[in-house]
Every structure is written in C-alpha cells, then in structure tokens.
Amino acid sequence: xxxxxxxxxxxxxxxxxLKPSLLDGELEKGIRGELEKRFLDxxxxxxxxxxxxxxxxxxxxxxxxxxxxxxxxxxxxxRLVMFQPFVGEVIVGKIESCDEFGLQVxxxxxxxxxxxxxxxxxxxxxxxxxIWVWQFKVDNEEFQYSLDIDEEIRFRxxxxxxxxxxxxxxxxxxxxSPMEITxxxxxxxxxxxxxx
Amino acid sequence: MKxxxxxxxxxxxxxxxxxxxTRGATSDPMGCxxxxxxxxxxVFEYLSGxxxxxxxxxxxxxxxxxxxxxxxxxxxxxxxxxNSTPTVMPxxxxxxKDCDKxxxxxxxxxxxxxxxxxxxxxxxxxxxxxxxxxxxxxxEELSQ
Numbered sequence: 001x002x003x004x005x006x007x008x009x010x011x012x013x014x015x016x017x018l019k020p021s022l023l024d025g026e027l028e029k030g031i032r033g034e035l036e037k038r039f040l041d042x043x044x045x046x047x048x049x050x051x052x053x054x055x056x057x058x059x060x061x062x063x064x065x066x067x068x069x070x071x072x073x074x075x076x077x078x079r080l081v082m083f084q085p086f087v088g089e090v091i092v093g094k095i096e097s098c099d100e101f102g103l104q105v106x107x108x109x110x111x112x113x114x115x116x117x118x119x120x121x122x123x124x125x126x127x128x129x130x131i132w133v134w135q136f137k138v139d140n141e142e143f144q145y146s147l148d149i150d151e152e153i154r155f156r157x158x159x160x161x162x163x164x165x166x167x168x169x170x171x172x173x174x175x176x177s178p179m180e181i182t183x184x185x186x187x188x189x190x191x192x193x194x195x196x
Numbered sequence: 197m198k199x200x201x202x203x204x205x206x207x208x209x210x211x212x213x214x215x216x217x218t219r220g221a222t223s224d225p226m227g228c229x230x231x232x233x234x235x236x237x238x239v240f241e242y243l244s245g246x247x248x249x250x251x252x253x254x255x256x257x258x259x260x261x262x263x264x265x266x267x268x269x270x271x272x273x274x275x276x277x278x279n280s281t282p283t284v285m286p287x288x289x290x291x292x293k294d295c296d297k298x299x300x301x302x303x304x305x306x307x308x309x310x311x312x313x314x315x316x317x318x319x320x321x322x323x324x325x326x327x328x329x330x331x332x333x334x335x336e337e338l339s340q
Contacts, residue, residue, distance in 0.1 A: 001209060001279065002206070002207040002208075002209070002211075003203050003204070003205060003207055004204040004207060005202055005203065006200040006201040006204050007197060007198070007199055007200060008197070008200050009198075010197075036233065040233055040235060041235040046202070047199065047202060051212070051236065052212075052215070052216065052219075052232075052236050054215070077200065081215070083239075086272060088272065088276075089275075089276055089279075090276050090280050090291050091280075092246065107242050108238050108241055108242040109235060109238035109239045109242055154287070187289075187290060188286045188290055189282070189284075189287040189290030189291075190290050196284055196286045196287055
C-alpha cells in the first residue's frame with residue numbers, strides 16, 4: 001500500500017519562517033514544515049497520495065533571488081511516504097455508500113475507491129432500500145447476503161487511475177477526485193470480512 | 197519538483213504504523229495535534245484497526261525468512277500476506293493470484309497435485325497464524 005519516493009524540490013522559505021529556524025539552529029525543522037505544507041495530503045500523478053515526509057536527505061543553497069520577496073531558495077532532497085496500492089493488492093475498507101453503479105469504499109484517509117457492479121460478487125442485485133445483496137445458491141438453497149453500509153469489506157485492487165484535472169466543471173457534478181481506485185470483490189476470500 | 201526515484205522501496209503497513217508512532221501519533225485524535233498533521237492521524241487510525249498494530253519488526257522479519265522456502269509466492273504476495281495476515285484458507289486464496297493454477301503447474305512432476313497444493317497452502321497458513329497471532333487467540337492463551 002505504501003512505498004518511499006525520492007524527490008528533489010526547490011523550496012522557497014519565506015523570511016518569517018526562516019528567522020526562528022536559523023536562530024534556534026533548527027533549519028531542518030523549518031524546511032520539514034514547508035515540505036509538509038507543500039506535499040502532505042496531495043496527490044502526485046503516477047506516484048500516489050503523499051502521506052508523510054519520511055526524511056530529509058540533504059538541503060543546500062539558501063540563496064535569495066531578486067524579486068522573490070526575500071525568500072531563500074533551498075534545493076531539498078527528501079523521501080516521501082506515498083500511498084498507492086499495487087494492482088492485485090488486497091485491502092480492507094469500509095463501505096461508505098452505494099448507488100446504482102456499485103459501491104463506494106473508504107479507508108478513512110482515502111475515500112475514492114469504487115467497486116462497480118460488474119466487479120461485484122455475482123449474482124447480485126440492488127434491493128428496494130438501495131443496498132446491494134448477494135444471492136448465494138448452494139444445493140438448491142438460496143442465501144441472501146447484503147452489503148450494508150459501514151461494513152468492513154475486503155477487496156482486491158483492479159486499477160489505479162489519475163484522471164486529468166478538468167478545466168471546467170458544472171455546478172452539480174461531484175467534486176473532482178485526482179486519484180481513483182477500482183476494486184473487485186468477485187473471488188474467494190473477498191467481500192465482507194464477516195462472510196469468511 | 198523533480199522525481200529522482202519513483203520507488204525507493206515498498207513499506208509494509210507495520211513500517212508506516214511504526215514510523216507514525218515514533219513521530220508522535222496516538223490513537224487519540226486530540227492527542228495528535230502538534231506532533232503530526234490530521235491527515236497523518238487518519239492514516240494512523242486506519243492502521244490501528246488493521247493487523248499491522250499487533251506486529252513487531254522481529255515477527256515480520258521472521259515471517260519473510262521462513263516464507264522464503266515457499267517458492268510459489270512472489271515478494272508482492274508476501275507483502276500482501278504480511279499486511280492482511282489471513283487466518284482462513286479463502287482469505288489466503290484471495291492474497292495469492294491464480295494460486296491453484298500456479299502451484300499445480302510448478303509441481304507437475306510430483307504426483308497428486310491437489311493434495312500437494314493444499315499441503316503447501318496449509319503450511320503457509322499455519323506459519324501466518326504462528327507468527328502473527330490474532331488478539332482473540334492471545335486472550336484465550338492468557339486466560340488458560
């Protein structure tokens with residue numbers, strides 16, 4: 001689910017952050033703070049969601065370029081903890097909502113996980129209350145297992161997509177998600193954790 | 197921003213959990229303020245509910261060394277198993293892709309395919325249960 005990524009960034013340290021850092025001798029702490037502001041909780045295309053700054057390997061520079069409002073620019077090399085599950089990974093999440101297209105699963109810190117109808121346990125149908133139900137048939141006996149909201153669900157990652165940022169969005173459309181994960185639960189051991 | 201190396205190394209859930217814990221994250225969301233950001237706290241909360249919170253560095257290393265003898269699983273699948281610690285056979289099936297076909301193909305020369313694949317999987321499952329005990333089982337042992 002997580003991996004380390006090495007990144008080089010030209011970081012601008014504004015003067016009001018530099019002064020306390022330099023006086024205390026804690027420039028690294030100040031740089032770390034700026035890096036976190038820059039990267040934390042942001043999605044980097046093809047790398048994933050940045051969870052945390054793992055460490056700062058080196059920083060150099062500190063020159064003040066003309067027209068920069070007095071910001072000192074440092075060239076920082078650091079490692080970031082990225083969240084990007086690989087295809088085929090098995091993850092446990094919670095069902096957040098369901099609609100006519102399928103389920104939406106959340107991990108708490110990341111909610112753009114969809115399980116479309118074609119990837120769900122077959123055969124299944126959507127009940128009157130909107131909840132998806134799995135009809136399991138064994139020896140002429142039929143069991144109905146419903147996929148309720150807030151249930152823990154184990155799914156396998158089918159794909160991770162990074163849709164491009166839309167230039168224009170109509171008012172009613174859902175908020176843009178920079179990283180979308182599609183999962184499937186059509187297999188042994190997958191589906192609600194309580195089933196197995 | 198320049199990406200020097202996209203993937204320096206994979207991290208197990210346990211390693212991320214440990215890293216956030218040393219940075220000062222706790223299960224109490226109010227206690228986290230100041231040392232870690234709210235988003236890191238959410239990740240910590242998620243990992244606290246997963247098997248990663250019960251693991252130790254030694255147990256993960258031990259599993260990886262012992263699982264080496266199972267030639268049919270790749271390192272990604274070992275990562276999958278460490279992150280999800282399956283305790284029942286269907287859960288193990290889920291972590292290994294096309295597991296029936298793979299084991300049968302490799303051990304074709306040796307007789308009795310079905311029995312062999314079950315043995316290997318059962319052995320792997322026992323190894324997982326031995327190294328990563330579930331909380332319910334630990335409580336049973338304590339009461340005994």
